[in-house]
Amino acid sequence: MNRCVQPTMRQKRAQASPGKPELLAPAGSLEKCKIAYLYGADAVYVGGKEYSLRAFATNFTRDELAAASRLAHESGKKLYVTVNTFARQSDLESLPSYLQYLQEIQVDALIVSDPGVILLCRAHAPTIPIHLSTQANTTNALSVLFWKNQGISRINLARELSIDEIKSIRTETSIELEIFVHGAMCVSYSGRCLLSAFLNDRSANRGLCTQPCRWSYRLVEEKRPGQYFPIAEDTHGSYIFNSKDLCLLQEMGLLMSLGIEAFKIEGRMKGVLYLASVVRAYRQAIDAYWQDPDSYTAKEEWRLDLEHVSHRPYSKGLLFPEDHALHQGSDESNPYCQTHTLAGIVREHSLPQHPLSIYPEEEQSLWVRVEVRSRIVAGMTLEFLYPDGRTMEHTLNYFEDLAATPLRVAQPNTMITFPVPFTVFPLQVIRMEQPAGSSAQK
CATH class of the missing domain: 2.40.30.10 (Translation factors)
Known part of the structure; x- marks a missing residue:
């Protein structure tokens, strides 16, 4: 489907937000951080050993966080640290010293979702900008204003928003906005899922998700124990919860025209082939649009880069409701694509x-x-x-x-x-x- 870029919107936003949008990439280790910068990321987001929603990633020791911060600043890049766990009472005692350390090593922003953690950030790391995580479910302009009044400098909008809703929020607010453009999607609203906690006693909201939504399920009737019936006629079972992966490469021209300040790639647990391929594809797209927006088209080689990494079938998420992207089930016989x-x-x-x-x-x-x-x-x-x-x-x-x-x-x-x-x-x-x-x- 061809979607026209509106010149008036582009011109309007160009006056208010003249800078090129930031490409924000994930990194689960110091080596991946270096690779993300090499392949064109403007900023990288990482997690420490605690308080991050990717506890199964390698993550960074304090010394590695310091090394990553030095690397970012020597390279003219930025480093953001996720502190986006939903804090329990026991976390409140140790968080202040961690936040003070992050301020000492001069990281460029903290990614936070919990209001209590925001208060701690303002008290113990007052010089570090705070970016609001997608976990906070920001879906309207009044919520954006509320968070701005709490000292938030950038908001990662909820993934459930349509393109028209993003346009409206952008028109009515001046705070920095960030959206996800690529990567795995959770089946639960903005990632707030309890399935892993119930099945494995590992909470997704504390970084311990075991992704049971992507397991293969079969049906058992109560009075026929041991008899397993496939939900779909397939030897691999049925991935009944499994959402497709997000891929907005083809929509980058439209998204760039809105004046969004940052485009974010998901995947702190992904490998270096994914990281290099996806970062360089979106880097090329952003640069090409920025150089000549009127003649911009997404190139085939960028698309092939994304096809050459392991992924689930791609969709445009909920950006365009008319596409019904998430209502098209994955191919159970081939849940992953990898060439x-x-x-x-x-x-x-x-x-x-x-x-x-x-x-x-x-x-x-x-x-x-x-x-x-x-x-x-x-x-x-x-x-x-x-x-x-x-x-x-x-x-x-x-x-x-x-x-x-x-x-x-x-x-x-x-x-x-x-x-x-x-x-x-x-x-x-x-x-x-x-x-x-x-x-x-x-």
């Missing part, structure tokens, strides 16, 4: 000439050291991802281990070296087509 996998990550590269090379024609090639993340076999084609959107292919005909022994197969969590006829860089992400029947990493 490519993470082959490895570049760790180092050496001088052009490798002293042990047995191929004279490769003497001018750059030798690269790669940490292998999926099983690699000679003859496979590797794809090196660049932040500017380029993807360089290389057929791996020859590679060695670190002892310079030629190999035909490399297993995950090993190091290999090989020559490539183009420039690479540390932490560059390499993907390859998903081998049939494999369970490689994302």
